[in-house]
Amino acid sequence: MxxxxxxxxxxxxxxxxxxxxxxxxxxxxxxxxxxxxxxxxxxxxxxxxxxxxxxxxxxxxxxxxxxxxxxxxxxxxxxxxxxxxxxxxxxxxxxxxxxxxxxxxxxxxxxxxxxxxxxxxxGPLGLFQGTAALRADYRTGTGEQRTVALAGNVSVEMNTRTSLALRAGGTPGIDLLGGEAAVDSTRTAAPFEIVAGAGRTIAHRARVEVRNVAQKVCVTCIDGVAEVAHTAGRVQLRARQQLVYDEHALQSLVNVGDGEMPAWRDGYLRFAEVPLGDVIDEINRYRPGKVVLMNGKLSARPVTGRFAIRSLDVALGQIEHSLQLSAHTLPGGIVLLG
Incomplete structure (x- = not known):
């Protein structure tokens, strides 16, 4: 054959x-x-x-x-x-x-x-985001995180595979072309905008995290007050509130507890009953190589855990053991999981 x-x-x-x-x-x-x-x-x-x-x-x-x-x-x-x-x-x-x-x-x-x-x-950042990727003033590679100090006492922490461009004229801000960024504007009185996808987040002396991955944007207000302006409407967020939107619509505003807050700035990935397929996609954003889920039927199996970003191969071993899977490692950081 x-x-x-x-x-x-x-x-x-x-x-x-x-x-x-x-x-x-x-x-x-x-x-x-x-x-x-x-x-x-x-x-x-x-x-x-x-x-x-x-x-x-x-x-x-x-x-x-x-x-x-x-x-x-x-x-x-x-x-x-x-x-x-x-x-x-x-x-x-x-x-x-x-x-x-x-x-x-x-x-x-x-x-x-x-x-x-x-x-x-x-992938999430991909090689090609049209001409938008070429506009990036700052970018991070796989597994890289960095902090950028902007004018006006605003700081931006960039997560793995993130690209952003500085906005010229008008309200100070950035275009989050892809990836994830935490913006701290608590030391400035001027509003600061984060444009991502079909919407923009206006932070008013606030700390916010914005994630623009797989054509969905998630905005989490850590502290202070922020607004999300979208063609489908305008929503105000306060501390510990989160909003998700895509090109067409806004989802409902939700309150998030300590265990649901993004943890990447602390060096961890946190999942609570998240489908295995989504977990693998997230791990692939941080890890060189590629984890391939061999059986699509497994992608819906729920995963709960807190995994150190610096030890994602250990995390894969824990997932393999807890879900009774088998893993085969190939050269180039490729792992076949099934």
């Missing part, structure tokens, strides 16, 4: 110098460890000539084709069983070596390494 699905890829050809440059940027972004200096260099390169931006767009399209092909290939590798083991006497004579089985394992590992590496492009 062939392990290769019926996938048609564009014919190979030699890339010209500009295409190679664009692909180099794609590979660098795929690592999830772009620095602020790298982001500045990429924006400058894209602005230098319209052909550069076009080459970057074409590189994105090629990666998307590869993503589809890689996922098909990975799925085919999973559903095909490994070759049956020979009878016990034959295994003893061969000292346990079966080249067919070794080839199958290598093929499966390669397929998942390819799929996970390419799929990282479309």
């Amino acid at each position: 062939s392990l290769r699905p019926d996938v048609t890829l564009p014919p190979k050809r030699r890339l010209d110098a500009l295409e190679r440059q664009a692909m180099t940027w794609v590979r660098r972004m795929a690592s999830g460890e772009m620095t602020h200096a790298d982001g500045e260099a990429l924006r400058e390169w894209a602005r230098r000539d319209p052909s550069h931006a076009k080459a970057l767009t074409n590189a994105r399209r090629q990666w998307q084709h590869l993503t589809q092909a890689a996922h098909q290939r990975a799925s085919a590798a999973v559903v095909c069983p490994a070759p049956a083991r020979p009878p016990a006497p034959q295994r003893k004579a061969e000292r346990g070596f079966d080249p067919r089985r070794r080839w199958w394992l290598a093929g499966t590992a390669g397929a998942f390494a390819t799929a996970a590496g390419v799929a990282a492009i479309g």
Whole structure:
């Protein structure tokens, strides 16, 4: 049985110098460890000539084709069983070596390494957020956190895989292009705006946390008073209140207790009856490589726990044990969980 699905890829050809440059940027972004200096260099390169931006767009399209092909290939590798083991006497004579089985394992590992590496492009921050990502004045890579001091005694703590741009003119503020940021405006009398998705949060001497991930925005007021302005309405938040919105609507305002407050600034991820699929997505934001949930039926299983961000492999072990799963580790930080 062939392990290769019926996938048609564009014919190979030699890339010209500009295409190679664009692909180099794609590979660098795929690592999830772009620095602020790298982001500045990429924006400058894209602005230098319209052909550069076009080459970057074409590189994105090629990666998307590869993503589809890689996922098909990975799925085919999973559903095909490994070759049956020979009878016990034959295994003893061969000292346990079966080249067919070794080839199958290598093929499966390669397929998942390819799929996970390419799929990282479309992660929470993703490699491509259109031209918006090129506007970022500050960004963090995988697992990185940093604090930025802005004019007017405003400080911003950036979580992993976060990009933001400073707003010019009008009310002081930032555009949260993706990721998660904690803003402290308690030392300034002027309002401060955080634009994210289809809404904006106005902090009035307040501390707020705003999360813009997977086309949903979550605003948590830690202290003080904040307002969320959206095309669907305007809502005021006070301390320990939280609001979620997307492009079309606002959800109901909710009160949050100590155990429900975001904990990333303290170095932890906290989950209370959260579906396993969502937990894995969150862990993948912080951890190099990729955790792949092998069985989609497991994604709805609830997870409750408090995990140290610095020890996420330990967290995966705890999840594996508590849910009676099995984990297989591959090179490049890839973990197959099922």
